[in-house]
Amino acid sequence: MGKIIRNRYVGIALPLLLLVAVVIAFTALTGGKFISYNNLSAIFEQSLIVAVSAIGIAFIYTTGNIDMSVGSIIMLSGVIAGKVWAATGSVVLLFLISFTAGAAMLYLNNVLSATLGLKTVMAAILMMNIYNAVGAEFLGAETISIYRSMKEISNSNIRLIIFAGLFLVCLVVFHFTKIGRALRFTGGNERCAATVGINNRKIISIGYIMASLAVGIACAFTLIRNGNISSVPSSMGSDLMLATVLGGMSIFGGHKSNCYSGVIGAFIVVILNNGLLMLGVSNTLIQGVRGILFLAIVYLTSDHPDTLPSRNQFS
């Protein structure tokens, strides 16, 4: 059994198969209600932002780096864009600024990391605090409601199209180009990668460009989803790590990385939450039940090396 699970092709398909199995199980247990239009639509809406961010963040994780500041970036980009919208009433500007600010802030983490010689995780944590402070200062306890301006866009298929397009672009770049190979090589062993002529700094920067594109889109999608802007950052940083791990990829990167694990993981999280609620699991027990299921999924989809993990992100 262990041999089957550790087979590399099974390893690729296992998270997806688990996703399908969970859907089938909940469908059977709820008498088909789980796959009703309303519920599937809700699952898609609830997963989308994490899925979009995860596609891009995979490019960072693959190189062995971690960035926890996405929640704060989404918040601050929303605050900046919201203030401009409140002053001008322009929805186009709202999206443009949200996308640009979000992408720029994520890339700034990379610039700081390179300039100051910090590990990206440290640069991200430091910038996260700055972004939170700036957001709180700009907006304070106010909220900006943009719901009515977002209604038409939220009912259209534009987000679907953008998500599908982003996914295909990232998939091709990650799995079918030299860039993807170089990212995985760097994540696997930076010194070996440098020895064969890969410029690690440059490839990490390219990874950040791809991630910034995805996070910028996620910032815009968040505005549509929430219809409301506040200075409270979300827990997106940890949500992305959870989604990536549940989707079967290590957040420490390396040669086994891929760009779709986070997407699968994002859907698994929402499907589990949704399904447990539908089954009437008590709201006080739901966290415990979810934790056990997550543990089982992570165990099945992770490698089980004989030694302890050796990669040290903080050295």
Place this chain on the structure above:
Amino acid sequence: MKKSVIALLLAVAMVFSLVGCKSASEETAGTEMKKDETVTPEGAKAGEDAGNKDAEGAAGMSYDEWMAQKPAVIGVCFAQINDEYNGYKAFLEKYVAPKYNLKFIFSEQVEDITGEISFLESCSAQGAVGFIDFASNDKYQIADRCNELGIYMTMQAPLLEDEKELLSYDYFVGAAYADSNLIGEQYGKGLAAIMEGQELEGLILTTAVAAKGNLQHIETGLNILDGVAAMAGLTYTKDPQEIVTSSAALAVENSKNLPIYVYPGTVANTDGYLAGLSAQLMTGKYNVVVSSTTAYSQMMTVIDEAEKALKKDIKLISVAAVGADLQTAMTNTDSFGNLTLDAAVIKPGTWVIGGLVIPIINALTGHEASYVKADGNSIEYIAGSFLVTTTEDMQKINTKDVPTDPGSWVMQTSNMEEMLGMFKPDITAEKVGEYYSQDLNSLFN
């Protein structure tokens, strides 16, 4: 290469199946929405007529007709999970649901608008026809969404003046809450009672989310500032409204230089909240803490540490709900022999919760006149609150709302039936409002 191709095929298949699923489902949205509803077509029709506030002549259901339907599903969105809310859950699930043919779905702790929207969507997917909202992160958006989904909603929050238009929405059938003005007055009386014969050295006023417009917290702050001004004979440099709605902590300037510190935020949503409170207490300037939320249990620990370090008594006055926390706080004493919670303004517990369910039941059973006034607006359900400063007074009230004793609920089914159209077909919304806002002291004595 083979691995990449497999990865590509699997991933593309997943994306396109999701895209295809969403697109195809949109065509059947209308009919599938109705199929998801638990209430049978007869109940839904009554609901639809009631939802249109201009409809006339729609006959409401009797109790027997309602009980013959399938149970109506109502989602309950909690902003926090604690002793108080677990009590409400027991009240709804074990007492109200079987009596009135309802099924409740409860959320986890919902901290932001994303969680609130997600829970509403999940409820809609499960065929919910009612939604009780304790979170209120964006009142207009949630009301709009409920309107679009055809889900009757009530909200546990006072409505500001410019929010009163929500009462005209077809599916917004009421807001129930404890009267903020009365709560504020009780705080003022409580402060005077606990400081009788003692000197006020300084006061920390925790304003919670007054800066976000929470009426209860604003009224609490204003009444406390008025009380302090009367006690100490002082005036404030700034407008009290501006002081209590400050989003940053501030030392309140006044004519007597009495240390008064306004401290916004909450234990739940402010990093380092208790550490900040502790730091202020340790300055030794304050001997009274006023809590605008029910987080007094957490504050008591910090206050106790300060009392021991400074060797002085620090009074605490807070809003509270009946339950084990209140029992402990007003029975235990600190090192000075005083109650750990010196005065409590007690919310009316399940009286408010009942007010959130009653209009939804009236809407679902087609008794429009019982929740919609002649002007076409729904009503607000405004309840009183109480002040206790002794263990004995607390004990009288704390025998209420005990989850294991159905007879102890503040809101009994006999009270609910005075406000339900199924039992009182001729009752009007105005009469329901009057009954609901009655003086509750008789219920507590």
